[in-house]
Amino acid sequence: MEPSAKEDPQPKPRLIVRLGIFLASHHVLFSVLCCSAGIIALLFLPSLAKNTYLSENALIPGSANPLFSSEDVTEANKFIKGIEAAAGESRGGMEMPKFIVQQMKDLGAEVCYHKFLPHSKHFHPLKFFTSMTNDLAVRPNGTYSNSGTNTIGIIRAPRGDGKEAIVLVTPYNPQKVQANEVLSLALGFSVFSLLSRAAWLSKDIVWLSADSQFGEYTAVSAWLNQYHNPMFVGGVKHELDGIAEKAEFTDFKRAGTMAAALIFKVGETRKYGDRDSVTMYAEASNGQMPNLDLLNVVHYLAVHRQGFRVNIETISSLLSSAWLRAIAEVIHTLGSILRKINPDWKLDITASDYVEGTANLASSIYNQALGVPTGSHGAFRDYQVDAVSLEFSPTFYIRNENAKSSFLVRGGRLLEGVVRSVNNLLEKFHQSFFLYFLTAPSKFISVGVYMIPFALLVAPLPIVAAALANGGRKKENSIDSSKTKGSADNLQMEGGSWKWLQAARVLLVIQIWAVIVSLLPYYISQIPDGTPIQSSVIWVVLAILMLIVLYAMFGSPYSAGVEWKLLKATMITSISIGLGLMSIINFATAQLGALIVIPMCLFSRPLKAQLGMSFLPRTVLCASNILLAIFGFPPAALLIIKGLSKGSWTVDLGDFWASMEFLWEWSSATYLYLFLVHLPCWLLCIHVLLHPCREVGSKVKRE
CATH class of the missing domain: 3.40.630.10 (Zn peptidases)
Structure with missing residues (x-):
């Protein structure tokens, strides 16, 4: 029996949809390229500085x-x-x-x-x-x-x-x-x-x-x-x-x-x-x-x-830095080559000017990110x-x-x-820039230039989140193809929406914990004759106890049975929103935060899931995850920034309390970023690394 009519061919999706699907299927390569390009663009900023001029x-x-x-x-x-x-x-x-x-x-x-x-x-x-x-x-x-x-x-x-x-x-x-x-x-x-x-x-x-x-x-x-x-x-x-x-x-x-x-x-x-x-x-x-x-x-x-x-x-410790001098030589060589290719590309800068401009730029970013006049x-x-x-x-x-x-x-x-x-x-003054970084008294980087590294770092976040969510959904839908349509619908409801709600619940619990941790210093400061070290220890102990209490009340990420991919997708979505909001309040804080948090989020993967890899990739990925998690911890990040800005690498637990108290006293939005954006993201990253990596369909397959 011949068909009465031909079935209409399915219309092709739009180009932007196909592009999104392509990028999601190659999200690892896309993340590596964007993060590398963002860091390289950040290093090129001193050579992109313009001479100041009067607009009015x-x-x-x-x-x-x-x-x-x-x-x-x-x-x-x-x-x-x-x-x-x-x-x-x-x-x-x-x-x-x-x-x-x-x-x-x-x-x-x-x-x-x-x-x-x-x-x-x-x-x-x-x-x-x-x-x-x-x-x-x-x-x-x-x-x-x-x-x-x-x-x-x-x-x-x-x-x-x-x-x-x-x-x-x-x-x-x-x-x-x-x-x-x-x-x-x-x-x-x-x-x-x-x-x-x-x-x-x-x-x-x-x-x-x-x-x-x-x-x-x-x-x-x-x-x-x-x-x-x-x-x-x-x-x-x-x-x-x-x-x-x-x-x-x-x-x-x-x-x-x-x-x-x-x-x-x-x-x-x-x-x-x-x-x-x-x-x-x-x-x-x-x-x-x-x-x-x-x-x-x-x-x-x-x-x-x-x-x-x-x-x-200026950050004087960078002026005598050997590694910065080596980067300056490379930038100078690349700039000279690009200038020969196209004379309009004015990227050639001497090594000494690059080092001085980088030290001034780092000071400008640091002072703006600190949020204190x-x-x-x-x-x-x-x-x-x-x-x-x-x-x-x-x-x-x-x-x-x-x-x-x-x-x-x-x-x-x-x-x-x-x-x-x-x-x-x-x-009133209005003609010239209000958003800029200074690399010299007579050189500046405008907002249209210094947003490029931030945009490159942030670009992979929605793609990776979509890829992780889509991968988890495909895995859930392919558990058992022999089930009836009604059973499949029920499974989709239980394995899809429920899993997202569980991941969102984990994020909500951690955000509540972060708010409580950010308010604890007010009560700790009421303790008479408390030293910074004592206040820091009390703060850490109370924060851990509050996290245990919240997990006991609402369940931990592991007891809830949340897939690590959905947990990571939720983490990436949260950090995308946090960095976007922070870039409106204080762009310098968002830029430094993106440089630390985004690589930690994108490349985090359960340590147990890496056991099936060969030795070299497993070692590199495991070491990078651990290092990024250590450097992403707020006190460790504060120590690194302090060491680069002041040349002091001494470790003192009381310094963290003094720094946080300093930010709070000056009503710096950086304090809110550290505890409402950075700290929850770091904790979610730790949960991803320590995830038992149980597959959703493992129990069904065994049956």
């Missing part, structure tokens, strides 16, 4: 002749003598703030004091994402107790409307003032004095003399908190022995919206170098950076106008104000009057030039 034409740095002259230096020297006399009269009193306020009054500025308390740093789970605020605390009789005093002066711009302001910050410690801090105050006063006479100002100038006896960041953060969140304190007595008027404390002066901020100070005298230098600090909380144009203005004026050497933070400029960035800290490092002795006068002239003109450029802006 209105800045036009250096277009006007500086007005800072020897007369301003004379004013600075008078200020130095007066501040030294005030420091000698009162140790820890109000003589220095009073003298600074009087000098600002003589210039016609509006002045006020700001009282603040030191920030009490401790673990508190409900205040993790809140900024460090400084509320006023008073004694029972209504007076301030153990507080600091900031002095603020405001110059109203003759051509402005009071809606914008530029902030200058000079930190000093009135309890124990140093010669370099006196010079910093003199530099700030001389610039403030010059700007009080400037007819070209269109933005108000705020000079904050920050009392840094409790830390520079604390003083600036407290003032910014009061500036943006007014507090009204009534009925408080100000017992200051008649030094200042009560109105100067109760009337908090404000200017307009902050366009930019400059924090500057004079550091210790360097014993080497042919010229004075300026070190720029730009990293703020959770990897935030100021607009690159602000750094470009500082660099251009410092180098090309005032003859300073501009530096950024490198200076008090981070307090401004929390309010979306572009700010940078400048630390001057003179090569002369502080008491050398001639060299000091030359330094004041060049430093004053640098600050004047930056203020002039920001004053020219009609809107």
